[in-house]
Amino acid sequence: MRAVVYDRYGGPEVLSIAEVPTPSPGPKQVLVQVHATSVNLSDWETLQGTPLYSRIGGLRTPRRPVLGSDIAGRVEAVGSEVTVFAPGDEVYGDNLTLKGGFAEYAVVPESALAHKPASLSFAEASTLPQAGAIALQGTAGITAGMSVLINGAGGGSGAFAIQLAKSAGAQVTGVDNAAKLAFMRTLGADEVIDYRAEDFTRTGPYDRVLDLVAHRSVFAYRRSVARGGRYRCVGGTTSALLRLTTVGVVAGMVTGRGLGVLAVKEGPAHFTPLAESCVAGRIGIHIDRSFPLDETADALTHVGEGHALGKVVVEIR
Ligand SMILES: NC(=O)c1ccc[n+]([C@@H]2O[C@H](COP(=O)([O-])OP(=O)(O)OC[C@H]3O[C@@H](n4cnc5c(N)ncnc54)[C@H](OP(=O)(O)O)[C@@H]3O)[C@@H](O)[C@H]2O)c1
Numbered sequence: 001m002r003a004v005v006y007d008r009y010g011g012p013e014v015l016s017i018a019e020v021p022t023p024s025p026g027p028k029q030v031l032v033q034v035h036a037t038s039v040n041l042s043d044w045e046t047l048q049g050t051p052l053y054s055r056i057g058g059l060r061t062p063r064r065p066v067l068g069s070d071i072a073g074r075v076e077a078v079g080s081e082v083t084v085f086a087p088g089d090e091v092y093g094d095n096l097t098l099k100g101g102f103a104e105y106a107v108v109p110e111s112a113l114a115h116k117p118a119s120l121s122f123a124e125a126s127t128l129p130q131a132g133a134i135a136l137q138g139t140a141g142i143t144a145g146m147s148v149l150i151n152g153a154g155g156g157s158g159a160f161a162i163q164l165a166k167s168a169g170a171q172v173t174g175v176d177n178a179a180k181l182a183f184m185r186t187l188g189a190d191e192v193i194d195y196r197a198e199d200f201t202r203t204g205p206y207d208r209v210l211d212l213v214a215h216r217s218v219f220a221y222r223r224s225v226a227r228g229g230r231y232r233c234v235g236g237t238t239s240a241l242l243r244l245t246t247v248g249v250v251a252g253m254v255t256g257r258g259l260g261v262l263a264v265k266e267g268p269a270h271f272t273p274l275a276e277s278c279v280a281g282r283i284g285i286h287i288d289r290s291f292p293l294d295e296t297a298d299a300l301t302h303v304g305e306g307h308a309l310g311k312v313v314v315e316i317r
Helices: 041-048 122-126 129-138 156-167 178-186 218-224 238-254 272-279 293-304
Strands: 002-005 016-019 029-039 070-078 090-094 105-109 113-115 147-151 171-176 191-194 206-211 225-233 258-261 287-292 311-315
Touching: 002 293, 029 122, 029 293, 041 293, 070 105, 070 122, 070 129, 090 122, 090 129, 122 287, 122 311, 129 156, 129 272, 147 156, 156 171, 156 178, 156 311, 171 178, 178 191, 206 218, 218 225, 218 238, 218 258, 225 238, 238 258, 287 293, 293 311
Parallel strands: 147 171, 147 206, 171 191, 206 225, 225 258, 287 311
Antiparallel strands: 002 016, 029 070, 029 105, 029 311, 070 090, 090 113
């Protein structure tokens, strides 16, 4: 089968197209003929090996030769202990542990997959598992009337998070680069901030802050949250995450604010509720661009360099 492979951390130039053996599923695994794989910032991070936590399991060289977590496709074969899926089923899921989505076939644990809703295309379904789980968990507990700020809101997870926070009745502020301000407004953001022009930690304080790209000091984040409010980060630099899990927790407790890192739970239970909202028309899926498998490096670059409005998809079939 054809796959986009790499054997060292680096920029998009370390990726190449290769003919590799089609993987075989283990007893609890499913072989999926991949139709579409969406790009997450985590793919770009694992390509480059930065932040450092993206090297878990492969400190010097990549642990998996093929990237791509959020896949959608058709079941080709199943392992001997698989009970939920059969060949021909249309499925989607976040294959964060095994990856392999930028290829014609991928092996996925049965537990990572769900049946694809018939009314969503493969490309649409592929946008949901990782970004959807982040957005759902990142906006949980938001209620009507709260002021909510989402930092990095014009990307894959943020585009869902803005819509979820708005549908809960919150007053939403989206922060991203200038080219994404209009896009965030079309998603429902009441206020938008260009992070290169304005410092959101001085425009609040907010009841809830969801940060997809943390890199500031704990004290800046404490300032951004109202007393009794909560700041949660899901991505950012290693040092920012370490500071938040140590000094941040204590600084938050002392000043009556919740500061911390959200460890996002994976799996179908955490993204299928968003798929139901998309099928019902309550939440929209925004695919900025689709690329063929041969142009996976360009797709990753489009996301990694911050040009994508919403999601980017590699369409394999
Ligand atoms: N905690 C967990 O368990 C967990 C699990 C999976 C993933 N993650 C993380 O969650 C994050 C999800 O990101 P995503 O896929 O939604 O990313 P994305 O689609 O790339 O969106 C991130 C957005 O942030 C913008 N941005 C970059 N620097 C910024 C800054 N300083 N201030 C404001 N905005 C900025 C980017 O645009 P520009 O670059 O153009 O500015 C981009 O629009 C990733 O960091 C990933 O590693 C966490």
